[in-house]
Amino acid sequence: MTGAVRQQALAGTMAVLAGIAALALLSNAATVALALAAICAAGGCFALAGLAEDEGRAAVVLTPALFAALVLFLWEVLTRGFDIPMILLPAPSAIGSAFWDTLPDLKLDVQQTVLYAAIPGFLAGTILGFLAGVAVDRSPFLQQGLLPLSNFASVIPIVGVAPIMIMWFGFDWQSKAAVVVLITFFPAFVNMVAGLQQASKIERDLMTSYAATYWQTMWKLRLPAALPFLFAALKINASLALIGAIVAEFFGTPVHGIGFRISAEIGHLALDRVWAAILVAALVGSISYALLAMAERAATFWHPSQLTGRSRPKS
Amino acid sequence: MSDVASRGGFGVTTFRHARWTALPGWLRQAASVGAILCMMLAVWSIAATLVNPAPDDPEPGWLPANWWNDRPVLPSPPQVLIATWNGLFGYPVSSPRSLIYHAVVTLDAALTGFALAIAVGIALATAIVHSKLLDRGLLPWVIVSQSIPVLATAPMIVVVLGHAGFSGLLPKAVISASLAFFPVTIGMCKGLRAAGSAQMELLRTYNASRAQVFWKLRWPASIPYLFPSLKVALALSITGAIVGELPTGATAGLGARLLIASYNGLMLLMWATLIVASLLAGLSVGVLTLIERALPRFRASQ
Numbered sequence: 001m002t003g004a005v006r007q008q009a010l011a012g013t014m015a016v017l018a019g020i021a022a023l024a025l026l027s028n029a030a031t032v033a034l035a036l037a038a039i040c041a042a043g044g045c046f047a048l049a050g051l052a053e054d055e056g057r058a059a060v061v062l063t064p065a066l067f068a069a070l071v072l073f074l075w076e077v078l079t080r081g082f083d084i085p086m087i088l089l090p091a092p093s094a095i096g097s098a099f100w101d102t103l104p105d106l107k108l109d110v111q112q113t114v115l116y117a118a119i120p121g122f123l124a125g126t127i128l129g130f131l132a133g134v135a136v137d138r139s140p141f142l143q144q145g146l147l148p149l150s151n152f153a154s155v156i157p158i159v160g161v162a163p164i165m166i167m168w169f170g171f172d173w174q175s176k177a178a179v180v181v182l183i184t185f186f187p188a189f190v191n192m193v194a195g196l197q198q199a200s201k202i203e204r205d206l207m208t209s210y211a212a213t214y215w216q217t218m219w220k221l222r223l224p225a226a227l228p229f230l231f232a233a234l235k236i237n238a239s240l241a242l243i244g245a246i247v248a249e250f251f252g253t254p255v256h257g258i259g260f261r262i263s264a265e266i267g268h269l270a271l272d273r274v275w276a277a278i279l280v281a282a283l284v285g286s287i288s289y290a291l292l293a294m295a296e297r298a299a300t301f302w303h304p305s306q307l308t309g310r311s312r313p314k315s
Numbered sequence: 316m317s318d319v320a321s322r323g324g325f326g327v328t329t330f331r332h333a334r335w336t337a338l339p340g341w342l343r344q345a346a347s348v349g350a351i352l353c354m355m356l357a358v359w360s361i362a363a364t365l366v367n368p369a370p371d372d373p374e375p376g377w378l379p380a381n382w383w384n385d386r387p388v389l390p391s392p393p394q395v396l397i398a399t400w401n402g403l404f405g406y407p408v409s410s411p412r413s414l415i416y417h418a419v420v421t422l423d424a425a426l427t428g429f430a431l432a433i434a435v436g437i438a439l440a441t442a443i444v445h446s447k448l449l450d451r452g453l454l455p456w457v458i459v460s461q462s463i464p465v466l467a468t469a470p471m472i473v474v475v476l477g478h479a480g481f482s483g484l485l486p487k488a489v490i491s492a493s494l495a496f497f498p499v500t501i502g503m504c505k506g507l508r509a510a511g512s513a514q515m516e517l518l519r520t521y522n523a524s525r526a527q528v529f530w531k532l533r534w535p536a537s538i539p540y541l542f543p544s545l546k547v548a549l550a551l552s553i554t555g556a557i558v559g560e561l562p563t564g565a566t567a568g569l570g571a572r573l574l575i576a577s578y579n580g581l582m583l584l585m586w587a588t589l590i591v592a593s594l595l596a597g598l599s600v601g602v603l604t605l606i607e608r609a610l611p612r613f614r615a616s617q
Binding site (some may be wrong): 059087154156157162240252288 | 329343344346347348349350352353388400423446447448450452455456460461462463464465466468469470471474475478479514544546550553554557558561569570573574576580582585586588589592593596600
């Protein structure tokens, strides 16, 4: 089959499958819905396998999107068809409506957890880590000692300090932000130290031959060369900050916050609301990651690690 | 020369002194780690002296009186040392006051979850490298899910599994596994594709089946990628098990101990539990590193 015919055939198959899926969602009889869902699952896998072979840019985006749509659809039909109790697994539609209903509460939760705890903690911890990395740059002695300790810190469950921080800073967001500072410090530090090693000897020699001072070499060569590592630290820290802020709330918190919402609604066995809170956390996590990835692309477009896709020379 | 000139003064000239650099690498490393630990200890001691109020009936001794406050703001180094020592060795191992007992409970859940994560992660990676559909459809979601706070689902997993009739070890193990299978999956996806195209083509000229390619080439080529992922996964499993003990009113495990200490304001117990948790994580990852080193032939390609 030629490419165009093949694409049309795929599109047609998917349109038919979408129709069957709509029927399955609308049907009141559980057996009918399940039978239609089985057809959709088989056909959908077949069509998606065809789409996955396509190398076009649209297919690369469409395949995961349609795959997720298929999973959500099956989740919806199976929870309804088998009448799975909400306490085990609420249907996506139930989660969606719970999300919509609790939106005002969820906004306050995001404010408490993300704006007050995660972001300030993330900024403070990351900046402190970066500064510490620059500070020990001139001392191989300190680097040699601090790196193993930081590696150890990456292994231990730092979030356990949350109760200590609560005793020091109270129940409100300050204690959560303090936990986040501690969690985000070490990745920032380690990546700064590693990043500053990235400028090659020959490039540093060139700066020396220009009679550049230490700080000139730092600003014009070594920090730009370290950027991929610094962005790696920012991305790691973004998700660590969110996790830290949420888990710290499990130890006690005022009446708002994503972690508070999760543990409170669990107590009421309102699983759809719990899922809605988790959905919010997932959205915040992916959006912050996407923003950082965009910033990285804008700041390090010149770096070999970013030269992918069309800009790569064809061989 | 240029290196010294561009890096400048103090660190380089002082510590690249001939006698210093003549020392073996591990000794220099140990010396600097020791020096930094001493500095931290000094800062800790000064802070403990400054922030703690003196106890009502100070005991005579050569250490500052407020180092022995029963409800300290910042426990002093000897207080924490004694509390940790007592927690570890002051009670029989079967006693619920012994931190070893709680550490074993946590480690049990963490290792079960770790094993689960290895199985799921490797199975998923194997499926992904063999199926274009999963590679294009599922792998992007596995990567996206890295930025999602999976640990936030911990209380839900406990309650849902509890409702389904599972309690105790299994929910904690599931939480550990749900955290730890990501690094294994990602690492193994890389590892199972790490074999060179020349080697893949050679096996194709031998008319090797997919299973033969997997066992004779892909799997051995992936081992150097497996161990770094396993270390991350093990650390995550232990964190997962500890957090999994928080929401349930669990009575055993380091997380439960931490929560009890938190509710009752027992600062010393908190510190001791945290130190034991850190030791547990550090030791388990250390053991994994030793196992990795005992397999020298896999390290060559790293």
